[in-house]
Amino acid sequence: MFTIIVGGSHDFIKECRESTENVDIKILKEASSIEDAVSLIQKLVPHAVLIPGEWAPKAASLVNKCRNTKIFVSGGIEKSWRDEWDEKGLPVFIVSGKTYKALMDIEAHLKFSCPTNFQPEEFSVKNNEEISCKDNKIKFKIPKLPKIQLSHSQNKEIRYISHHIIVVWSPVGGSIKSTTSLNLAVTAAGRGFDTTLINFDLACPILDKWFKIPNTTLDKVKDARGVGIMTFGVDLNPDLAAKILIDYGWGIKYLPAGNKLGNIGTPDIELSTLEQVIQRIYRREVNSQPAVTIIDASSMFELPTTYAALRSSSILLIPVVNKQEHELVNEQLAELKRLKVKPTKIIEVVWGDLNVRSKNTQVKIPYLAETLYQSSNQRKPYCYLLDESPFEKLLEVATGG
Incomplete structure (x- = not known):
């Protein structure tokens, strides 16, 4: 179970609450301002924070005060804000404007950030490693994934585009x-x-x-x-x-x-x-x-x-x-x-x-x-x-x- 804090208007928070039924996410607390969010993050240490698009201008300040927490922004975002986050290598990620889809995006992202959630114990594969199945062997090497250009040396997340x-x-x-x-x-x-x-x-x-x-x-x-x-x-x-x-x-x-x-x-x-x-x-x-x-x-x-x-x-x-x-x-x-x-x-x-x-x-x-x-x-x-x-x-x- 992943834990998050949700910030934003009453309606946005209500929609998020109603959309948690089909995801492995628990909303710990709601924040009505950036200051509230910072205080709750420092106190509760959630896996992530979800904020609406209108809070995008404040996302950078939220990251600066809570460096170890991933920030997810829901909805349409101006290109200038995205460029700023990329240039500074900030862990700010854009998700769907639909709250139920945004929570699915967050759940998948958090799972992807934890490889143990993805690899079954009986099977794993690394670049250029011979693959073995339970009853048969496949004698070839899997090609390497393309190298990912990171915008900041401290940011190890794959940069993807919401689509x-x-x-x-x-x-x-x-x-x-x-x-x-x-x-x-x-x-x-x-x-x-x-x-x-x-x-x-x-x-x-x-x-x-x-x-x-x-x-x-x-x-x-x-x-x-x-x-x-x-x-x-x-x-x-x-x-x-x-x-x-x-x-x-x-x-x-x-x-x-x-x-x-x-x-x-x-x-x-x-x-x-x-x-x-x-x-x-x-x-x-x-x-x-x-x-x-x-x-x-x-x-x-x-x-x-x-x-x-x-x-x-x-x-x-x-x-x-x-x-x-x-x-x-x-x-x-x-x-x-x-x-x-x-x-x-x-x-x-x-x-x-x-x-x-x-x-x-x-x-x-x-x-x-x-x-x-x-x-x-x-x-x-x-x-x-x-x-x-x-x-x-x-x-x-x-x-x-």
């Missing part, structure tokens, strides 16, 4: 879902986004075919290219997942579903581990570029991979092709709401000429059967074959760009 985790999911499944994921990722990378695509559709990992991931047995794997989630199964951990994130094409860093032969079914990876994998990849170094993390999820939300993705999502994209699919989507969304899956925005990606009313935002994509067939045969993204790509608009609507 959207976009999950593409449909209760129907099928290739249109993965087609949406791939073309959105290709479009984002083409627009200069630091783009990561995670294949959490282990039941039908069609994206692996697009990226030419070999479907082979574990003992024939010779290097880090092509290994993925099912290669390691229950031995997967967040740090390892980040190390096997490789650019396989189109400027996309891709985490494959991995090898399926000799591994019938899907691995029983713990939900908490999968959520930590997502958060570890989310907190990658992105060199000040705009960033996006896209997850292609299986149709069955009962699977740990899908449920972890849905719980982590800030934007949920749901491709639909016909009226029956749309009706099923509405039923499943009601169930997800009961399970406390609360993305910031839900976007229906309507393929073809379907016209249905919805309270969710809709973006239309032309369904051109011959062009889709050509795209698959030539292994060329669908968006490249269209005169005007609708995925540009989809990216703008999803990211607010």
Whole structure:
């Protein structure tokens, strides 16, 4: 259990209190001013402090008086303040303006700051170390992560940029879902986004075919290219997942579903581990570029991979092709709401000429059967074959760009 102090207005503090149900965080006290916060930090020594965006100008003074405490600022922040914190190497981190998402960000960050929370006792990996699984050995070395440029010698935290985790999911499944994921990722990378695509559709990992991931047995794997989630199964951990994130094409860093032969079914990876994998990849170094993390999820939300993705999502994209699919989507969304899956925005990606009313935002994509067939045969993204790509608009609507 992590402990924090929350500062800000009565309404902001109330929202934070109401959002602690699904996170491993306890709010010790509330502070109505910076002076109150300093006094409480020195007295209670919490893991972190959460303050609203309007307190950003006072964040530096708070750090100076409480050097060993991490400060998290929720909401829109002027670039000048961020630049000042980076220049001085201050442990001030920007999190979502949504309180429930901000607390999830803080929880993941604090877990990432404590490696023991990430590494299962039976499995760990270091740079250039031979990897051993329980019953098999993989005789290759994991490549080193890129060196992280720190703005201050005393600041050892990875500098990441707050961005959207976009999950593409449909209760129907099928290739249109993965087609949406791939073309959105290709479009984002083409627009200069630091783009990561995670294949959490282990039941039908069609994206692996697009990226030419070999479907082979574990003992024939010779290097880090092509290994993925099912290669390691229950031995997967967040740090390892980040190390096997490789650019396989189109400027996309891709985490494959991995090898399926000799591994019938899907691995029983713990939900908490999968959520930590997502958060570890989310907190990658992105060199000040705009960033996006896209997850292609299986149709069955009962699977740990899908449920972890849905719980982590800030934007949920749901491709639909016909009226029956749309009706099923509405039923499943009601169930997800009961399970406390609360993305910031839900976007229906309507393929073809379907016209249905919805309270969710809709973006239309032309369904051109011959062009889709050509795209698959030539292994060329669908968006490249269209005169005007609708995925540009989809990216703008999803990211607010």
